[in-house]
Amino acid sequence: MSEPTHAATPETLSPQAQRELIEELLKKVGMNVTDIEEDFVNYLYNMLGRNLASEPDYHYKALAYAVRDRVMKLWKQTWAGYHQEKSKKAYYLSMEFLIGRSLSNNMLNLGIEDKVDLAIYKLGLALEHIEDAEADAGLGNGGLGRLAACFMDSCATLRLPVMGYGLRYEYGMFKQLIQNGHQIEAPDHWLGYDSYPWEFQRREYTRVIRFGGVSRPYRDHQTGRLTVRWEDTEEVLAVPYDVPIPGYKNNTVNTLRLWSAQATEIFNFSEFNRGSYFEAVSSKAEAENITMVLYPNDASENGKELRLKQQYFLVSASLQDVVAQWIEQHGHNVDDFDTHNVFQLNDTHPSLAVVELMRILIDDLGLEWDKAWKITSNCMAYTNHTLLPEALERWQVSLFQKLLPRLLDIIYEINTRFLKQVAMKWPGDNDRLRQMSVIDEHQNVRMAYLAIVGSFSVNGVAALHSQLLKDGLFNDFYQLWPWKFNNKTNGVTQRRWIASSNPGLRKLLADTIGEGWITHLDELTAIEQQIDNHSFRQAWIEVKRNNKKRLAQLVQQDTGVVFNPDSMFDVQVKRIHEYKRQLLNVLHVIHLYTRIKRGDTANWTNRCVLIGGKAAPGYFMAKTIIKLVNNVADIINNDPEVGDKLKLAFIPNYRVSVMEIIAPGTDLSEQISTAGKEASGTGNMKFMMNGAVTIGTLDGANVEILEAAGEDNFFLFGLKTDEVAELRHQYHPQSYIDSDHDLQSVFNLLESGHFNHFEPGLFDDLINGMKSPGDPWVTLADFRSFVDAQQQAATAFRNVERWTSMSIINSARSGVFSTDRTISQYNEEIWKLTPVGDGD
Numbered sequence: 001m002s003e004p005t006h007a008a009t010p011e012t013l014s015p016q017a018q019r020e021l022i023e024e025l026l027k028k029v030g031m032n033v034t035d036i037e038e039d040f041v042n043y044l045y046n047m048l049g050r051n052l053a054s055e056p057d058y059h060y061k062a063l064a065y066a067v068r069d070r071v072m073k074l075w076k077q078t079w080a081g082y083h084q085e086k087s088k089k090a091y092y093l094s095m096e097f098l099i100g101r102s103l104s105n106n107m108l109n110l111g112i113e114d115k116v117d118l119a120i121y122k123l124g125l126a127l128e129h130i131e132d133a134e135a136d137a138g139l140g141n142g143g144l145g146r147l148a149a150c151f152m153d154s155c156a157t158l159r160l161p162v163m164g165y166g167l168r169y170e171y172g173m174f175k176q177l178i179q180n181g182h183q184i185e186a187p188d189h190w191l192g193y194d195s196y197p198w199e200f201q202r203r204e205y206t207r208v209i210r211f212g213g214v215s216r217p218y219r220d221h222q223t224g225r226l227t228v229r230w231e232d233t234e235e236v237l238a239v240p241y242d243v244p245i246p247g248y249k250n251n252t253v254n255t256l257r258l259w260s261a262q263a264t265e266i267f268n269f270s271e272f273n274r275g276s277y278f279e280a281v282s283s284k285a286e287a288e289n290i291t292m293v294l295y296p297n298d299a300s301e302n303g304k305e306l307r308l309k310q311q312y313f314l315v316s317a318s319l320q321d322v323v324a325q326w327i328e329q330h331g332h333n334v335d336d337f338d339t340h341n342v343f344q345l346n347d348t349h350p351s352l353a354v355v356e357l358m359r360i361l362i363d364d365l366g367l368e369w370d371k372a373w374k375i376t377s378n379c380m381a382y383t384n385h386t387l388l389p390e391a392l393e394r395w396q397v398s399l400f401q402k403l404l405p406r407l408l409d410i411i412y413e414i415n416t417r418f419l420k421q422v423a424m425k426w427p428g429d430n431d432r433l434r435q436m437s438v439i440d441e442h443q444n445v446r447m448a449y450l451a452i453v454g455s456f457s458v459n460g461v462a463a464l465h466s467q468l469l470k471d472g473l474f475n476d477f478y479q480l481w482p483w484k485f486n487n488k489t490n491g492v493t494q495r496r497w498i499a500s501s502n503p504g505l506r507k508l509l510a511d512t513i514g515e516g517w518i519t520h521l522d523e524l525t526a527i528e529q530q531i532d533n534h535s536f537r538q539a540w541i542e543v544k545r546n547n548k549k550r551l552a553q554l555v556q557q558d559t560g561v562v563f564n565p566d567s568m569f570d571v572q573v574k575r576i577h578e579y580k581r582q583l584l585n586v587l588h589v590i591h592l593y594t595r596i597k598r599g600d601t602a603n604w605t606n607r608c609v610l611i612g613g614k615a616a617p618g619y620f621m622a623k624t625i626i627k628l629v630n631n632v633a634d635i636i637n638n639d640p641e642v643g644d645k646l647k648l649a650f651i652p653n654y655r656v657s658v659m660e661i662i663a664p665g666t667d668l669s670e671q672i673s674t675a676g677k678e679a680s681g682t683g684n685m686k687f688m689m690n691g692a693v694t695i696g697t698l699d700g701a702n703v704e705i706l707e708a709a710g711e712d713n714f715f716l717f718g719l720k721t722d723e724v725a726e727l728r729h730q731y732h733p734q735s736y737i738d739s740d741h742d743l744q745s746v747f748n749l750l751e752s753g754h755f756n757h758f759e760p761g762l763f764d765d766l767i768n769g770m771k772s773p774g775d776p777w778v779t780l781a782d783f784r785s786f787v788d789a790q791q792q793a794a795t796a797f798r799n800v801e802r803w804t805s806m807s808i809i810n811s812a813r814s815g816v817f818s819t820d821r822t823i824s825q826y827n828e829e830i831w832k833l834t835p836v837g838d839g840d
């Protein structure tokens with residue numbers, strides 16, 4: 001380094017002047033149309049080296065950077081505010097964040113959509129096309145992951161100091177292609193060739209995660225205290241990438257921190273030095289494998305070693321991060337840690353957080369067990385998402401021994417102490433001990449039990465679901481700790497699911513009742529006062545019609561099937577799973593087809609049925625259901641006798657950005673799971689908000705949707721939870737076929753091979769499943785009441801006045817299904833955080 005050689009060396013500014021200069025320079029990131037235009041052009045031409053004639057992908061990138069610049073200052077302010085106030089913070093730990101697209105949502109929340117729209121329009125471009133170029137961030141399977149994304153939006157909008165922690169999968173949810181009616185999975189490299197514009201690598205917060213090795217007891221020579229060291233481990237780096245989460249026009253930007261696995265340099269060096277170049281590179285690849293791909297199983301576990309590694313990786317990185325921030329602020333005294341921090345576990349996937357926090361407190365910070373346990377169990381809260389036994393996570397003790405030996409020690413100790421408590425409560429009751437043990441008879445760790453034992457709050461995600469947890473699955477634990485159990489009915493954010501995805505409805509609402517509903521969805525009830533207002537009703541019909549046209553266009557583009565917007569749009573989109581009963585839907589479609597074929601079409605309601613969703617790649621039955629839908633669609637859509645009376649399409653690659661077009665264009669929302677199996681559902685809420693009427697069973701949040709909408713505005717059918725449970729003892733599907741001509745006709749057609757002429761036996765497993773007394777989903781038991789409810793829906797739809805009222809009422813009464821309500825309840829009853837800042 002040499003001194004500057006200028007004759008007159010310029011003086012360095014004082015720190016104060018430096019701050020003022022920076023402040024002044026940052027003001028250039030203005031909010032006017034010309035400011036945005038300038039930055040967009042600058043990014044497009046100078047950074048990306050492209051021009052106005054380039055592909056929309058470049059326009060998207062340039063605009064994303066320009067919008068992103070408008071987030072940065074608020075983001076830093078929010079972060080600083082949270083740290084200054086030393087306020088209590090919550091951390092949402094989730095293996096999935098199904099974010100979808102961010103551009104339009106961020107513009108909406110920053111309140112700059114109109115300006116951006118104008119800036120882009122002046123340059124001869126269409127904002128819609130630019131938005132369409134954004135790939136979905138598909139870091140989740142379905143409802144659970146989308147819930148986490150909606151929660152982040154509401155936390156920011158409510159100015160709550162909540163940070164999301166997740167994984168930055170290189171490959172998100174697979175892309176679903178349909179070839180010859182079959183699902184084909186293609187990799188989803190959502191990050192694109194360069195980088196994702198909404199993320200910021202934060203190398204300085206890198207954490208070291210350990211796997212393998214052994215745990216060795218060891219006596220500290222000075223204190224004489226017996227401690228344990230976890231040694232000879234392999235280490236992997238967790239590098240954070242931060243994604244900004246802006247609240248709605250409130251100057252708050254929260255953080256979603258996603259961890260990416262990287263090999264440690266040290267660990268590679270030693271292998272290189274030993275001359276094993278190949279091994280060094282392979283072990284680097286192996287380390288980085290941890291965050292390579294999202295497991296595409298929804299509501300079923302797969303027991304793969306790599307999945308457990310992912311779970312621990314998330315939990316360890318996040319807890320180390322929080323504890324490091326604590327130490328930075330408060331020093332090594334963790335006495336008040338549990339009054340300042342709370343962790344919400346999104347299902348059992350991150351439930352190792354209980355064990356990892358114990359490890360950190362005991363091994364790293366030297367706490368005694370009792371104190372560590374008091375802290376840990378006071379700051380963990382667990383959300384259960386399913387009652388399906390196949391979805392309950394269990395991990396083999398032997399796998400823990402191999403991957404996480406130190407954690408296994410701690411799990412054993414937790415269990416030993418817990419079982420003593422059980423024995424105190426129920427002396428001599430060995431069945432209880434066996435039933436409640438965190439380690440089961442087959443040497444598996446029951447992750448749900450671990451989560452319950454280690455948490456102060458256990459919640460289900462809809463009223464019915466939370467009740468069933470107390471009565472059934474977790475009844476023993478409920479008897480022991482009734483105060484832990486509570487309900488938090490899911491929701492969805494109206495910012496994305498109305499304001500951003502349904503601009504027509506947004507405008508009508510704004511013109512009628514203003515925009516208060518964007519942050520206070522209850523205000524939607526005010527539109528019920530317009531229910532007799534002719535021009536409002538006409539406008540309502542017009543909005544729905546335009547949305548149906550938009551949806552029809554998408555369907556035609558993706559499937560070739562032509563939907564007539566005059567028909568009823570009858571939609572079931574969600575993961576393909578037997579319990580969700582897409583099969584029941586198909587049986588009804590086949591039933592309508594047989595009616596058309598026999599000329600039973602008096603007072604017919606034309607109907608377009610849309611089904612969509614991904615099947616887990618290893619889930620044979622679900623994949624066969626997709627094939628069946630496509631084969632039935634082929635027959636129906638190509639039968640000239642059917643015409644507009646009935647259409648069926650399977651929309652490929654169902655995802656968030658597709659749902660944004662589907663929900664606004666739907667008339668009838670299919671929520672037809674076997675009662676007692678769907679924990680909540682959130683698709684049902686998106687549809688309701690957008691004025692669809694539900695046909696559904698008394699399951700999950702349908703119960704609450706029915707209660708809100710009123711029974712005149714909901715098509716209820718099917719057995720109730722207790723009736724299903726009762727029936728399962730003596731279920732005779734054949735008797736339903738024998739006693740119902742319609743069902744008989746459907747099965748005759750199915751079994752004749754009408755839908756699989758050149759593929760004999762293709763659907764035998766599906767058919768036999770439904771006809772088996774062991775069918776857990778009792779599909780045939782609900783056929784008759786489903787068909788009757790469908791007939792009621794069809795009749796109601798033909799009465800435009802009636803249907804319009806039902807549609808308006810559904811929307812008007814959907815306020816309770818905002819995640820703003822859900823998150824307020826999490827906060828008031830579990831987290832107890834104080835909103836930060838004043839929002840101006």
Ligand SMILES: *Cc1c(COP(=O)(O)O)cnc(C)c1O
Nearest residue numbers: 142143574655656659681682683
């Ligand atoms: C809302 C949503 C889901 C959840 O749908 P359910 O009907 O509640 O199962 C799944 N996937 C996507 C893409 C969604 O947007």
